[in-house]
Amino acid sequence: MVFERANGTIELNGHLLEVAENSFFFICPFQKKSCKISLSGVKGFHLVFQNDFLSDFFDDKLFAYRLQYFYNYQYPQYLQLVNEDYNVIRFALDEIIAEIKNYQNDSSHILRSLLYFSLSKLNRLYSKCYNISPNIQSNSIIYKFKELLELNIRTLHSVTDYCNLLHITRHQMNAMVKEHTGHTSKEIINNRLLQEVKTELRYSDKTIAEIAHSLKFSEPNNLTRFFRKMEGVSPSKYKDNYQNDRN
Structure with a gap:
């Protein structure tokens, strides 16, 4: 736009x-x-x-x-x-x-x-x-990682998961991602997962437990801990704040 x-x-x-x-x-x-x-x-x-x-x-x-x-x-x-x-x-x-x-x-x-x-x-x-890399001809593994992240973020959350899909080591992954984005592989994955959780909180009527289940967290408390660490508030508080602001 x-x-x-x-x-x-x-x-x-x-x-x-x-x-x-x-x-x-x-x-x-x-x-x-x-x-x-x-x-x-x-x-x-x-x-x-x-x-x-x-x-x-x-x-x-x-x-x-x-x-x-x-x-x-x-x-x-x-x-x-x-x-x-x-x-x-x-x-x-x-x-x-x-x-x-x-x-x-x-x-x-x-x-x-x-x-x-x-x-x-x-x-x-x-x-x-x-202030990030403008190179669009970097190692294609970087772009394949971004594609795999979009396809699998709801089920795969660890660096090891994506290393296995790409058939590379964790060290190789981190070096390439850091050079291209300025962030670690784990930061990229966590930020993408955070956006998926936020989307569920804003645009669905699911409970925290249902969101945790749909995003393959082992239990709701793990989702709450993850969200609080990333966002600084609990998922329920975030949802309340968003709905109040929207209204």
């Missing part, structure tokens, strides 16, 4: 983010979001990719995982650009729209180039903003 001009807020991944001039919001499949945006004077783009479009279009099934702003639970999936940088992205998006409206035999090549440029340029700007 690209806002050239707008006022309001978007809640995404537990972050309450301001919708302002030249702001970008990067939303992954099935991610819950809540928007409070004034429709008066709003101007921007809503760029939506159908399932597997990016992986098929670029012949790289891990392409979406290579971009730091997708599937990132350590930093807000949000970026605000200065006018100079925004105008570069805006030009590419305008060219994409013009090419689609005037589709020709070679349009797919032009669209692929424009889209790759836009997404990669945004990745570089996002990485600079949050």
